[in-house]
Amino acid sequence: MQELTADILSRVITPRKSHSHKGDYGRLLLIGGNENYGGAIIMATEGAINAGAGLTAVATHLINLTALHSRDPEAMFIDWRDQHLPELIRKMDVIVCGPGLGVNLQAKKVMNILATNVTEKQTVVLDASALDLISQDHQLIPAKGKLVLTPHQMEWQRLSGLRIPFQTDGANLAAFKDLLLGREAILVLKSNQTRIYDLFGHQAINPIGNPGMAIGGSGDTLAGIIGAFIAQFDYSFDTISAAVYLHSLAGDIVYKDNYVVKPTALSKRLPELMKKYCAKERKM
Numbered sequence: 492m493q494e495l496t497a498d499i500l501s502r503v504i505t506p507r508k509s510h511s512h513k514g515d516y517g518r519l520l521l522i523g524g525n526e527n528y529g530g531a532i533i534m535a536t537e538g539a540i541n542a543g544a545g546l547t548a549v550a551t552h553l554i555n556l557t558a559l560h561s562r563d564p565e566a567m568f569i570d571w572r573d574q575h576l577p578e579l580i581r582k583m584d585v586i587v588c589g590p591g592l593g594v595n596l597q598a599k600k601v602m603n604i605l606a607t608n609v610t611e612k613q614t615v616v617l618d619a620s621a622l623d624l625i626s627q628d629h630q631l632i633p634a635k636g637k638l639v640l641t642p643h644q645m646e647w648q649r650l651s652g653l654r655i656p657f658q659t660d661g662a663n664l665a666a667f668k669d670l671l672l673g674r675e676a677i678l679v680l681k682s683n684q685t686r687i688y689d690l691f692g693h694q695a696i697n698p699i700g701n702p703g704m705a706i707g708g709s710g711d712t713l714a715g716i717i718g719a720f721i722a723q724f725d726y727s728f729d730t731i732s733a734a735v736y737l738h739s740l741a742g743d744i745v746y747k748d749n750y751v752v753k754p755t756a757l758s759k760r761l762p763e764l765m766k767k768y769c770a771k772e773r774k775m
């Protein structure tokens with residue numbers, strides 16, 4: 492099992508070209524945030540924007556509009572009941588679905604719209620409630636496109652049937668293969684030592700991060716960061732590993748002087764860290 496180091500950041504984070512525009516850094520749609528969990532989708536949005544997504548749109552419950560825009564004016568908004576949602580989904584490069592989505596009928600409708608509109612070229616990151624919904628109904632797994640699954644150990648237990656003490660590398664990989672046979676997919680199994688697997692034999696473990704990050708919203712933020720990284724640097728095992736590593740590195744910096752790592756504080760550290768570890772900047 493490969494241990495991630497800071498080298499992964501310099502390999503993935505490339506300098507921006509002068510001759511470029513927002514369209515070159517990816518169109519990202521985040522879906523989630525019901526009446527009770529609006530904070531989850533806002534934290535995912537802060538992760539995504541601070542990690543550099545070119546354009547970020549958010550499909551959420553209408554009740555979250557003012558809070559979202561007052562925190563993150565960079566994000567565009569769509570009511571998730573809007574009839575234009577399928578069209579918007581098809582225009583995106585990357586879709587992150589699940590933070591604060593919930594599991595009620597409306598959440599299932601949204602997942603169904605996603606599952607039937609994703610195209611081959613797109614990547615879908617499934618997190619949180621979206622993972623619980625696909626545990627209940629595998630038909631809700633998007634039929635096309637590349638997939639990234641980001642369960643914590645309890646979500647993985649529900650999805651794979653593997654109880655937490657039995658989540659060994661061999662068992663995880665076998666369960667992941669069973670679930671997504673023949674698909675291009677990456678599993679990010681979150682814990683105090685997050686493990687990343689693909690179906691081609693790549694495996695990595697993240698040795699950094701800290702218990703200050705054990706707070707609601709840490710994973711929502713990571714989902715946004717992963718979405719932004721794929722939007723800018725393309726889908727690969729390294730891109731997703733770099734996003735996981737950066738999330739923990741930012742968390743460790745906040746943790747140096749703070750007992751808890753507020754996810755919004757973690758997100759604020761991302762732009763400076765990306766600048767610091769960007770390949771060319773490092774050589775200068």
Ligand SMILES: NC(=O)C1=CN([C@@H]2O[C@H](COP(=O)(O)OP(=O)(O)OC[C@H]3O[C@@H](n4cnc5c(N)ncnc54)[C@H](O)[C@@H]3O)[C@@H](O)[C@H]2O)[C@@H](O)CC1
Nearest residue numbers: 528529530531590591592593619620643644645682707708
């Ligand atoms: N501010 C907000 O609006 C927040 C909303 N959230 C949303 O709440 C919904 C339910 O998600 P939850 O994850 O809270 O609930 P879950 O019931 O899916 O899982 C949480 C429980 O799993 C157990 N667990 C075991 N191993 C774990 C591990 N390695 N990491 C995390 N938990 C582990 C813990 O007992 C924990 O209480 C999701 O839609 C989620 O996005 C959460 O993200 C928290 C913040």
Ligand SMILES: Nc1ncnc2c1ncn2[C@@H]1O[C@H](COP(=O)(O)OP(=O)(O)O)[C@@H](O)[C@H]1O
Nearest residue numbers: 643682683700701702704705707708709710711
């Ligand atoms: N003790 C810990 N050490 C290192 N990282 C942690 C620790 N506890 C939580 N994390 C990280 O915080 C995130 C928690 O994700 P998740 O449980 O999905 O949170 P939420 O759904 O509340 O946003 C994961 O990335 C996990 O690796």
Ligand SMILES: [Mg+2]
Nearest residue numbers: 619643710711
């Ligand atoms: Mg979570």
